Amino acid sequence: MAALEDVVKEGVDAETVEAVQGVAEKYKYGFETEIETEYAPLGLNEDIVRLISGKNDEPEWLLEWRLDAYRRWLQLEEPDWAMVDYPKIDFQDIYYYAKPASMNEKPKSLDEVDPKLLETYAKLGIPLKEQALLAGVEMPEGERKVAVDAVFDSVSVGTTFKEELGKAGVIFCSFSEAVKDHPELVRKYLASVVPISDNYYATLNSAVFSDGSFVYIPEGVKCPMELSTYFRINAENTGQFERTLIIAEKGSKVSYLEGCTAPQRDTNQLHAAVVEIVVMEDADVKYSTVQNWYPGDENGLGGIYNFVTKRADCRGDRAKVMWTQVETGSAVTWKYPSCILRGDDSQGEFYSIAIANNYQQADTGTKMIHLGKRTKSRIVSKGISAGRAQNTYRGLVTMHPRAKNSRNYTQCDSLLIGNKCGAHTVPYIEVKNNSSRVEHEATTSKVDDEQLFYCLQRGVGEEEAVALIVNGFVKEVLQSLPMEFAMEAQKLVAISLEGSVG
C-alpha cells in the first residue's frame, strides 16, 4: 500500500510505477475543442455584471439583482474553514463570460448548432440527437430516453426533447430562455432556496451566472423521461458559473442527472455553481451528479476548483428529495448538497462517493435541516483517498424543536489507499427535541488485507482486486444511481484507483 515514492525507493514493479504515472493521462475527457470563442474582458467589476446581463438580454430587475449580489460579494470574505489548501484565487484574472462565436446567433434547433459543438458532446458520449427518435425509430430495449441540456462554457448549446416534454407540461430549457419565457416563475423562485448572499461563492454566482438549466414540473406530472444537464468547460482561463433551478409542483416527480468535464490544462479554473430545488407537497426529486471535472495531473498541476452550493427545500408535506453524487474530478471540491425538510413527513437522502487521487482535495458532505414533524433523512457517504489526496466528510444534522418524531441515520466511511493521503470526518449533530432520533457512525480503515489476499490467491491482479473491493465498499451508493450512471460510475471507480496500489 505504498505511495509512488516508496515504490520507487524499494525498486519494485516498474510496471506499477508506470501505471501510477499514467494515471493523469487516463482522464479521457481532457481534450479541447478548437473553436472560436468570444470572451468578456478579463476581470470582474460592475460593467462585467452588466455585460453578462446584457448578453442574455435580461430584464432590469435581474440586472439589479445581480448588481446587488456583486456589491454584497465585495463585502464578503472568502471562507477558510474547509480542509482544503490552495493558492489564493485572483478573481480579477478570470474571464467571467465565454461563448462559442457560433452561438452569437442562437440556433433555432439542434440542426443549426455548430457541428464542432455537437461533435464535442458526441465524443463525451452525450447524445444530443433526437431526430431519429422523433422520426419513430424504436429505441433499443432497455434504453431510456434522456432529455439533455448541454451547457458549453457560459451558454446553453441546446436542449433536446423540449417538445415532447412540453406535451406533458414540463418546462426544460436553459436558464436564459426561462428568464425570457417564464419570468414569473424565475422571479418567484430564484434565490428562494439559496439566498442571494448565502455564502461567498453563491453570492459570486448570483452576480455573474451566465446560464444553466431550468426545470418546472407541473402539479401531478411524472416527468416522462430523465432530464440531464451536461456542463463542459472548454475555454481557457474562464470560470463557469451556472445556475440551476428545479421546481417540482405538488405530486410531481422527476429524476435529474448532471455531468461535468473539462479539458486538461496546467492552470486552475474556477467553477462556482448554484443549484436550487423547490419540492412541493408529495413531490419527488432525484438529483444525481457525476462530477468529473479535470482533477489536475499527478503533480497536482491544473484542475478545476469546484465550489458549489446545492440545496433542496422540501416545502410541502411528504416532499422527497434524493441527492446522489459521484465525485471523482476537480483539484479542489467544496460542496454540500443540502436538504431543508420543512414539510411534515418530508424526506431527504444523500448518497455520496468521493474519490480523491494524486493531489486532489475534497471537502464535501451534506446538511439535513429537520424543521417539520416526522421528517426523515439518511446520509451514506463513502470517501476514498489515494496518492496524496485529502478527503473530508463535513456534515450537519439538525433537529429543530418543532421537528418532533424525526429520524436521521448517518453513515460515513473512509478508505485510505497508501500512507501519504488523509481522510477526515467533521460531523455536526444538533438535536433540540427528545422525540427525534439521530444516529451517526463512521469508520476509517484501509483495504482489508484478507479480502485482498482472497482475491490475489484466486488469480485476480492486485489493482483489479482493489477496484473490486472498493466497488463493494461503495456499492450502497452506486445502487441508488440511475442505471446509466451506475455503469459509468463503476468505470470511474476503477479508473481513479488504478495505479494507486504499490
Next chain:
Amino acid sequence: MATAAKNMDATEALIAAYVAPATEGKWARDARLRALTTLRENGVPVRRDEYWKFTNPARLLEPVKPATILETSEASMFDDIDKLLVVFEDGVLLTDLSDDLTLEGVEIETLASAMSKDIHWVGDIYGALEANGQNPVSRPMAALNTAVATEGLVIRVTGQVTKPIALRYMRSGADTDVMVHTVIKLEEGADLTLLESGPAAARLNSSLEVEVADSAAFHHVRAQGRDHERLAATHMFARLGKESRFKSFTLTVNGALTRNEAVIEFTGDNAFATVSGASAGDGAYHHDDTVFITHDAMNCESRQVFKKVLRNGATGVFQGKILVPAHAQKTDGYQIAQGLLLDDDCTFLAKPELEIYADDVICSHGSTCGAVDETALFYLTSRGVPKSEAQDMLVLAFMDESIQEIEDEVLANAIRNRLGGWMERHRG
C-alpha cells in the same frame, strides 16, 4: 485553528483582573511569561471561534457574580475508600483538614512551594504540556491559568502508590473565583490513582498536567460539585510514554456552565488511554466535554466514551477529535457520544471528528441522541416497576457504559451511587 478574532481589550482586561504573583523562581516566571504571550496572541475565546461554537464563553470571562450556594455541605465523595486526603477551600490548601502529605512512592508539594525555588523538576512540565496543547486549537483559559495560578499541588510518583490521593475542593464564599493548577509526574513503571471531588468555587478554572512515563499508569476519577450555580472551565493535559496507561473519568451533575477540556498526546508506542464522562443536567445547565487526542506513536489505543442525560432545558455538548498522523500506524481510536433527552426542550450538540493520515488504522466514532426507549419502559412498568423507577433504571443503564471505563469497581460504584442519588432528586 486559531481564534477567529482577537479580542484584545477583553484579553487585557482579563489579565489585569488577576494580580500578578509575587516573587517566584526563574522557571515559574518564564512559564508565566510564555503563557501570557500565548494568551495575548490568541485572545480570549469568543462565540465565533469554532471550538466555542456550542458553548458561549462569555460567562467564564465576566467578573464573578455572587452565586447562591445550595450545597454548603457538599456530600463528600469516596468516604469509604482508604486514601490520602488533601482538602482545599476556595482553592487554598487546608493543612488541618488534610492528611499528612507523606506517602510511600510519592512526593507531594504545594505549587507555591515549588514556585518559590529557582530550580525544580516541575519546571519541565508546568505550562509545557499546556503550551503543547495550544496547537492546533488555542485554549486561552488554560493559558490564563498557567499565567496566574498559585494554588495546587505538584506530585511526583516514583513507584506503586498504595492508596489513592483524593483532592477535595470545598467552597465557602458566594463569589469565589478560583484557579488551581496541579502537575503530576509519573516516573517509569509508577502507578497512581487521583480522585477529585467538590464544587471548588463559584467559578473555577483548573488545569491538570500529567506526564506519564513509559509503562506507568494513571487513574483519575473526578466528581464535579453538585452546586447548581457554579461555573467551571477545567483542563487536563496528558503526555503518554510507551506502554503507559491513562484512564480519566468525570461525573458532572449540575453546574450552570461546565467546560471540561482534555488534551491527550501519545508519544510512545503501545500505550492506552480512555477519557470518559457521565453528565446529568436539569434546568438551565450546560455541560461541554471537549476532547482532543493525538496519536503521535504507533499501535496505541484511545477511547472516548461520553453519556449525557438531560432534562428541563439542559444542554449537553460533546466535541471530540482523534488526530492520527501518517506515522501512527496500527492506531485504534474509538469515540462515542450519546445523549438521552428526558423531555422535549433539551439540546444535545455533538461534533465527533476524525483527522487521519495513516492508512493502517481503525478509527470509528458514533453519536446517537433520543428519548428513553418506550418499549423498554413499557416492559418494566408492565412488570410492576413504578414508572419513575423504571426510567431511573433505564437512565442508569444508559450511563453505565461510561462508568465501566473506570477500572476500580469500588470507585465505579461510588459514581453509580452519586448518579443514582441525582436521579432520585431530579425525577420529572
